[in-house]
Amino acid sequence: MSKNIIIIGSGIAGLSSGCYAQMNGYNTHIVEQHSLPGGLCTAWERNGYKIDGCIHWLVGSSPESSFYKYWEELHALKETEIVQHEIFTTIETGTPEDKKIFTVYTNADRLNANMKKIAPEDTAEIDTFTALIKKFSSFEIITDTPPELMGLGDFFNMMKMMKPYMREFRQYRKLTIKDYAERFSNSHLREGITAILDMPDFSFMVLLFMLGWQHAKKAGYPIGGSLPFARRIENRYLSLGGSIQYNSRVKRILTRKNRAVGVELDSGQKQYADIIISAADGYSTIYSMLDGKYTNKKIDRMYERLPLFQPFFMLSLGVRRDFSSQPPMIVRLLDSPIVLEGKTHHKIGFQHYCHDPSLAPDGASLLEIMYTSDYDYWKNCAQTPDLYRKNKAAIAETLIGCLENYYPGIRKEIEMIDTATPMTFERYTSNRNGTYEGWLLTPKTLTMRIKKTLPGLKNFYMAGQWVQPGGGLPSVVKSGRDLISLLCHKDKKILKISPS
Ligand SMILES: Cc1cc2nc3c(=O)[nH]c(=O)nc-3n(C[C@H](O)[C@H](O)[C@H](O)COP(=O)(O)OP(=O)(O)OC[C@H]3O[C@@H](n4cnc5c(N)ncnc54)[C@H](O)[C@@H]3O)c2cc1C
Incomplete structure (x- = not known):
């Protein structure tokens, strides 16, 4: 008999978990507090305008990217035109009296030329920077095996994929964007590099990946924006036989003898299932829906100390x-x-x-x-x-x-x-402090792994940006897929992908 699963949250991680679970013979039901799918990946209408609240760039938007197949599996980009920008951003640096325009072209050669115009004295570092962008344009260490199931073979395979990048990875892994910017003697470039993402403590490696994927045209913008993107995945989920209940907030996750058995909604309604997945905010899942009963020092420290993407x-x-x-x-x-x-x-x-x-x-x-x-x-x-x-x-x-x-x-x-405001993001998605991507990707969190289970609680799992440092649409989709791979593995099945 197929197992029943309740998924809390119809954000992209919840929908992804639901799609892959349906493809693999589980019966799923998503419970969502809002009236729409998508969570943070959303949009709203005012006076004939659609305000897009999420996608600026979507990693894996081109068939050349190894990530593309996951979007295909979910029909997320079906019949969707992708826009590739020539310019990522332009930044005015200096002072009103001594102003320069730092144009961050997505093509690394054009970026190189523009940087040299601003700071010919930094030619050597500019060449290093744009060579790194080109090098990391092919960086995609993705494997279908979830980290929890990786054996020695997968590990060697990963190491093989990493090998061409290892030298640079070792050299730059510990740097923040602010640290790296210090290598330029020209103050306009120092300021410009730090302002590309306006997050000085962000991992420099991740900036390189992002600029690299832009250079390779693997991270475009899907026409229609965020809500139609979420709606396409919602349609995929419904056509696979899943069900969604909107306007239903989960107040509590019900447990019996340290097993998750169901959820209780604000309305008082109780629903039961064999497995509960929370694809909702991590803090409220652990400390409110589960009353802080299934945690340990490591988890508590993480939620107390690790920085979040500021809202x-x-x-x-x-x-x-x-x-x-x-x-x-x-x-x-x-x-x-x-x-x-x-x-x-x-x-x-x-x-x-x-x-x-x-x-x-x-x-x-x-x-x-x-x-x-x-x-x-x-x-x-x-x-x-x-x-x-x-x-x-x-x-x-x-x-x-x-x-x-x-x-x-x-x-x-x-x-x-x-x-x-941050309160708006919190009100509509319950994400802690209104954060838009969960844990900030710093040199420390870059290689951090977070378990999808909680200590002492059976039949309960988490998916989404709270178990995947750095968040972002590709990684939350992968976390849902990985989670269902894990469940299949437990049930002695191999993850199946349904083509239609
Ligand atoms: C302004 C902005 C720009 C962004 N730009 C990009 C970008 O360009 N590229 C990119 O890849 N990513 C971008 N992101 C990040 C990306 O949107 C998120 O990382 C991702 O959508 C998180 O998905 P999730 O499913 O893990 O969580 P969420 O989207 O937070 O989904 C959680 C869902 O759970 C529901 N929920 C919470 N609590 C309960 C409860 N008690 N009961 C029932 N339901 C509940 C919420 O309503 C929500 O629908 C951006 C985000 C923002 C806000």
Whole structure:
């Protein structure tokens, strides 16, 4: 008889777990607190604009990438056009009096030429940097075997795949982006490299992978954006026979004699299954849904100490102006600094989505300004709803004022304004502190492995960004696939992939 599984959360990890489980003869039912699939991979509509809340680049978007087959298995890119950007971002560096434009071309040779124009004195390091990007453009150490099942053969195979990169990996593995930037003598380049992702403590290796995949055109943008992407995986799941129950928040995971046996919803309804998978926020799964009964020092320390991707404040604007001639992402230096959430900012970054005509009416553009925000600031504001609304509006006004300086007249062309704070991300997805990718990828977490089970609890598993440091769509899909491989292995089956 097939086993029944309840999956908590219809984010991409929950949907992935559901699809692979259905393909392998398990009966699954997803319980989701929101009214939509996708979790963080989402979008919302306002005044004729679709505000995309997630995908900027999707690793594995081209058939040349080894990851592509996973998207194919889930029909995630079916009949979808992919856009490859020529420019990743442009960053204004220096001061208003001594300003340079650092254009991060996705092609490493064009990037090399642009960097040398800014800093000919750094030629040697620039050549090293772009040679590293090219080298890591083929870096894809992916195997179908989940890490938990890797035997000696898989290990040797991995080592063989790693071998061409080992020297560089050893050399750069411990560096953050900020550390690496120090190698340039030119201050514009130091500043520009650090600002590419605006996360100075992020692993330098991961920056190399990202720029490498952009160079190889393996990480494009799927037209339609995040919600249609999630909907395609939802359709795949439903067509495989799975079921989803929306608007249903799990309050508690039910256990009996240290076995997970079911879930209790906010409504009081109880549902039972042979296996429970949580593809929801890690902290609330462990410390709230399971009352902190199945943890240990290692897990507690992880949740106490490891840094998370800091959440965003996101201002979206629908503007009756065509931005298609502009680079997709621009970081501008401000003539005079601004104060947001009590902190001084010398730059603002924004992006437009003119490459995706489905997001804005003809002749108009969707613009998004995002900056790294402070969860506690918004948590405090949210105690007083009026203050929360007032502060959101004041920040929107400050940011619009900055745009007006660069694009005179734009204020009058704004047709739609939408603001999202870390509290918004938390409210819709329950992710701790409104984080958008879980554990920050630092040199320390880069090679960290997190178990998909909890100590002392049987028939319970986790999938998604809380068991996969760094999160991101490809890795959460893989975590769902790996988890079902594990279940198949336990049930003495080999993972099957259903072609249709
Ligand atoms: C602004 C932004 C930009 C991003 N850009 C990219 C990008 O360009 N490329 C990329 O690869 N990744 C990107 N990401 C990251 C990516 O979206 C996430 O890492 C990934 O979607 C996480 O998926 P998940 O399924 O693990 O978790 P989630 O998406 O958080 O899904 C968890 C689900 O569980 C549900 N849930 C939680 N608690 C409960 C409960 N108690 N009961 C029932 N349901 C519950 C939630 O509602 C949610 O649907 C971005 C994210 C954001 C926010």
